[in-house]
Amino acid sequence: MKIKNLFLFFVILCIHTAVFSFQKEIAKVSFDSMFKKMNYYAKKQENTTALIYARKMLIEALKNNNEGQEAESYYNIAQFQRKLNVKDSAFYYYNKSKKLFLQRKDSLQLGKTLFQLSIIESDFGSYAESDSLAVLTLKYLNGRNVNYIAATYNCLGINSKKQFLYDDAISYYEAAIKISKNKTGINIYKNNIANVYKELKNYPKAILIFEDLLKETEIYKRTKARVLDNLAHIKMLNNSKENFLQDFLQAASIREKENDYFGLIASYGNLSDYFKEKDKVKSLFYAIKMYEMAKKEMALNGLLEAIDKVVILQTPQKAIKYYKESIFLRDSLQIVETKRQYKFAKIKYNYEEEEKQKLKFKTLAAESKLIALEENNQKKNLLILGIVFIAVLLFIVYRRKQQHKKRILQEKYNTETRIAKRLHDELGNDIYNAITKVLNPKFKIEEIVNDLDKIYLQTRSISHENDSIETGENFEAYFRALVANYNSDECKIMLKDLASINLSKLNKEKQIVVYRVFNELFVNMKKHSKASLVVLSCKKTNNTIEMKYIDNGVGFKENAIILKNGLQNMETRIKSINGTINFENKSDKGLQVTFNFKK
Template identity: 30%
Template sequence: MYKIDSIRRNVLNLKTPDSLSKANANYNIGELYRKTTSLTDSAYYYYYQAERIYKSLKNNYGVASTLYGIAEIQRNEKDYTASEVNSIEAIQLLELLEQTYKVKERKSFIYNTLGIVFNELEQFDESIKYHKKSLELKRNLKGIDKSKIDNSINNIGFVYKNLKEYELALNYYNEILLNENLINERPDFYALVLDNYAHTLYLSNEFDQLPNLYFKALKITDSVNPKGYNSIIINQHLAEYYNDKGDKDSAKYYAYKAKEISMNYHNDDLLKSLLLLSEIEEGHMAAKHLKGYVKLNDSLQKNERAIRNKFARIRFETKQIEQENIKISKERMWLFIISVVVVIASFLIYLIIMQRNKNKELRFIQQQQETNEEIYNLMLSQNESIEEARTQEKKRISEELHDGVLGRLFGTRLSLDSLNMSTSADAVKSRGEYLVELKTIEDDIRKVSHELNTDFVSGSGFIDIIKTLVETQTLAYSLKYDFKHDDAINWDSVSNKKKIHIYRMIQESLHNIYKHANATQVNISFKLKNSVICLTMTDDGSGFDVNKAKSGIGLKNMYSRIKEINGTIDIKSKKDVGTTVTIEAPIP
């Protein structure tokens, strides 16, 4: 059907209405419909369109070809008189042409159609005459496919069988069957000829080779197409044979088998199967099949009449259809224009909506970044408050040492210095030693005071925040923890964005451990390797299969965060052992 639709589109796109190209295209569509579908009315319509154009171009070969196609359709639909008329007209047109290879070949096909038509009309002598004309033409054509010659020979044998001239029929069938390669080249055709040969023997009361020939033909047919058309005929012939021999069981078996296959076709072969069963069966079953035969026969006759009437209507309605096609073409043009406008407008609207959504997404990301910054600033503010209290306490101790203890020691040193007026050698020596010792104490206290007054915790704020997070979370989750960090990491050089993402990933990992792992211990460590911060979190939980586990929202967020900081994440887990999450984030 795709090939037919493609050719039909080409016909509609042709700019010259009555051109040879359009005639050929209509003819090709008719051929495809006739040979590949059951849509005979569509085939007839396109043949008729081609015929009209060929006639306007005075192309006799084209007209003859379309008349042959129409005659074939009419033959298949049992409109034998119309088929005969069109076939004769086609032959007359071809006789006016130079007798080239393709003209002679076309004539041979038309003669073959006339032979089949007259056989169906039971005018067997006329049928033989036309089949022999077809065979003579084919044999005189050099290089023609031998299968076409074999087809004519089989048709002649079939007509002689109907004439009850069985010996002549057998001679024609034997001519075909002598070809030893035929069973390999055309097994389905070989089985058909073999069945015709066997049935001719049956009709001539020669049963020596029966039913073996039938079985051989059936076996070949079933090997090619078990539900094919040839299987119906062979099964019917076997049913006739066994019924004639009085073997009712076998006759019923093959008759029902023929009926079952012919149900797929719903044509004359089903009709023959029902009639055969009405003869083989007895009582109410015979009446049932006869009733089915009558009903189907009426249905087929009505269908044939309906199709013939449809063919007639096609000819009368063509002009109206052409006018409607012109109108439809105009409507399609406007529809195409409107469709293009709608598509362009829709595309523009789509771009606007996409741009708006993109702007919303950017604003959301910006808001998220601002929120992250605010969170981090709040954490820093909290840490600064702690550091400020710690600094004030150190300052208080420093002032106490400096103003209190150091002052008193300084006073004592002055007192001792004033006593140094004694001239006693021992007193002088003793006082000197005390004074030196006091001065040493004074220097030590001054040094301690100076060191206490120095803000030595600068840069350690983020680690304190992480410690607070770990302590709070593990306490809430009833987990033991071990936290280690590398002092070589300069957190002041790490961006706030990266710190926030690290903080959130630790938080999410602890939450996952509590929710899924059933762990009792978690180990967290920070290390610095080649300017890359390596965070490792290991638990002793139940573990899971990393390849089969579904990624929840939390895990997806972790992957998204690690992508934001150009880092990597690696999750390794083993059932009943635990899980290790390794995160690497470059410092720059």
Template identity: 25%
Template sequence: MLKEIDSLKRTIFNLKTQDSSLIADTDYRIGSLFRKETAYTDSAYFYYHKAEKIYRNIGNDYKLALTIYGISVILKNEKDFIGSEVASFEAISLLEPLYETESVMVTKSYIYNNLGIVFKELEQFEESIEYHKKALELKSVLKVQASIDASKNNLANTYKKNQQYNLALSYYSEILANKNLKNERPLVYALVLDNYAHTLYLSNNLEKLPGLYHKALKVSDSLAKDGYNSIIINRHLAEYYHDNNRNLDSSRYYAYRTKDIAQKYYTDDLLKSYLLLSEIVEDSLAIEYYNSYIKLSDSLYKNERNIRNKFARIRFETSQKEQENIQLTKERMWLFIISVVIVIASILLYLVITQRNNNVELRFMQTQQETNEEIYNLMLSQNESIEEARTLEKKRISEELHDGVLGRLFGTRLSLDSLNMNNSEEAIKSRGSYINELKIIEDEIRKVSHELNTDFVSGSGYIDIIKTLVETQTQVYEYEAHLEYDEGISWDDVNNKKKIHIYRIIQETLHNIYKHAGATQVNISLKSKNNVICLTINDNGSGYDVDKAKAGIGLKNMNSRIKDINGTLEISSIRMQGTTVIIEVPIL
């Protein structure tokens, strides 16, 4: 038990800055452990009192009632019956407003039982019987047979002390009617059987005596080596054999046995054994035991008084300490308030400075973004001008070839054809050779003219910009990048805003891959499907948890750009396998 108490004390130390309820629960458990040992009654009271104060402060009425009930039991055991009565009624008043759960009913039954015992000791038998019946009523609802039998035994004890022997015998008989009692709860069986036999003795019904006493004693002795539970049975046997001088030797035997066992515990049982021996033994020994009776009685009385004084000191010292704690709490509260004010002021100052710096940085970024977009627009405009000039030049060369060189060659062929009227075999062969050669030249020039007049680079200017971006970035970031694109995308139908945003998204993604992924391979795909541009970028980098990752300014900018052009953004990633970014943007 002491090891368990030390463990609970360490728990309290560790809980000093945590939940008050947990501290109170631990104090209550320590008090309950000490209560089981009569030598530690003051310690039990101390920890119960500590738990009581906390439960009052936090307003936990149920646990407060449990704790006060524990205190009432301690007071009863120390024969402060009035104090135990007051504490029991306070515990009941705390439970009355609560919803009647099983736990509340069990606790009420315990308190009623304690009140029944207290009133019996005060010889207020009607009140004792009333509260024992209340306890029995609650226990009957709960249907716990062991608890029901305990209440019946206590009720029968009250009837016995009030000399209502028939009622006492009826309740004892109800308990003993359980045929399994001896096997299931032999100690209860021995105590109830002894009470039943003692009631028969008091009512002068001696037919079954001393057999029932011996039967109870045999069971009790078989259960405990120290014989504590057999003290009362031995005393009853000594009284029985002493009555009317039935058997004085047996009476002295059981009286001495009672004393020998009770001496180990130094309680009321020992006191009663001294008084019994003073009545049984011879004169000189009788005086000696009577003197021992008086001395022990005074010692027990002083001990009870000292324990009650300890209880009073505990209450006083606790109250005094509470006052000191209140003062200390006030001082700490002011110190806390001042500290909080300083901390809040520092945080506000830091936030103001940080916000100001962020605003400057944001304005710079906005200006930089606007400048970048202007540069890109200029690049696009310059590229369009170059493409337009290239187209005009191709058209001019085509017209020149078609209308100039091809026309003259065609005229020459006609002239040669007209000269072909010379029928000499050699002339015919020579002219035919020239004519065929001119046809070949004519076909080749026509082919060149046709190819030059075809706008085969139409729309390729934007892709060239993307290629340049990818090549430049990969050289700087030192990873391999592969660009795959759909040549069927009509970039002329895509407005400049969407082109700019797609360009910026690719640029930001490549930057993020370099900064966070540590990839060595990047694949970029630009495809068109159902008038939707699908941009896919994946890498073989470290990956990350998309759900848990905090969105940085780069990702926020990407989302903002996608929203601005009515697109969609999807990011998927697997740790150590890479990340894939999929963006879909409508062409129109």
């Protein structure tokens, strides 16, 4: 009887093992089937459909309780989201896969995942984070998969170039070339080195690299078009006597055949620049083609560049439409970038919070049931929004300050002092009050949002008033744009004989002084003078230029003029170019400012 029971137990055990193995095999077949379908659509570049099957793979992996399949699924989901340009979500899923690959000690796949994370951090401008991840990538790859290692050096090179560390960038690109076994990759890295030499204005060296690239027999059509376009552009910058127009036209022709629309935006822009001094009609023709292509592809930066070209080449009556569009686009671009940065910051924050809560749940599961996990989520998100807004806007102010370092020392000091004072006086209390309200549950969300909106508008105003100045041959058009910006139904601004003094021929320092002085006057007019009419008259006598500002506003109270920092700054600026300035103030009858300087 015992033998019979033992035999029966053995038979049941064998049946159970066979059923379990069969179920496991069925689950593996189902996962592999989804994997094959995902690869099929990936090869056809149907990334949206491929993403659907990557998600189905994840469902199967979770059903199978298979950690390896789960890690692979997270990685594939992230890959297709990156290809679809949903980089913030891709970042989240790469992190999920990174954690599992680390647990499984799969150093090769972990290295690949870290590389993808470093690329995304670089795309969002987090260069220090990107560099750290790239260094970890090299550690975990440990000499394996040389093309990934080369691509990692290339990422380090890109980060260095974007931070103006040109020598470091060249070193990293050369390291990528040295280790890479992929001809296409090597050509890309050489192209990157040439572009660094272009930034350094070492045009002969850049030209040699591009000419060598054109000799490559295996160069792809799109790469060839990019090299031809870059080569012709550098020859133009180098004032080459060669006829490089054919290179521009050939690059554009290849891009048209290849449907490389983003490449065509660059080609049309370069052709417009080529004809700018030779044939204004053709230059305008290509500028408009660039505008139309950028608009079609929703390439905002290209569209803004195209509008700037069109505005210079068009008549003032036609240019005003494009100018108004550029103002709207620049504001929109800033809003889009702020939202993009906020969304990315939120993804990172939520992932970190998710990992913290998982750890907390494992260690304190018996004591804490995570009842209040989501209680303050909305306020936390608003706080993040406020931090991101402030960080972005403070970065803008910082960037303006860096640009001011290249200008005259006295103007730099006055500008930095004014910005610091406005940040303290206008924003300090508002920021503190907004943060206090966020931390106090009694305040309504709408009130907090209104405070943040106010902070944004105040900071945007500070940023606009300290923007960079376009100098050179296009300065007169740029100055007229300043005047147009302050011209309104409430206050008309009249220009008299502006063309007679030829502002575009002034040197850079004098152009900056002219722009800053009148910007100060227009800001004062808008804020304080209550003027309805402003006349800006110009006169050139021998080698001396006289510019006169007259308004019909309220003027200043007696002796109050010397207390105005903005007007004191004007005097400092005029003295820096050996000029003179004179203020004539009549209370309730307006203000007249005259300044003279040598041409």
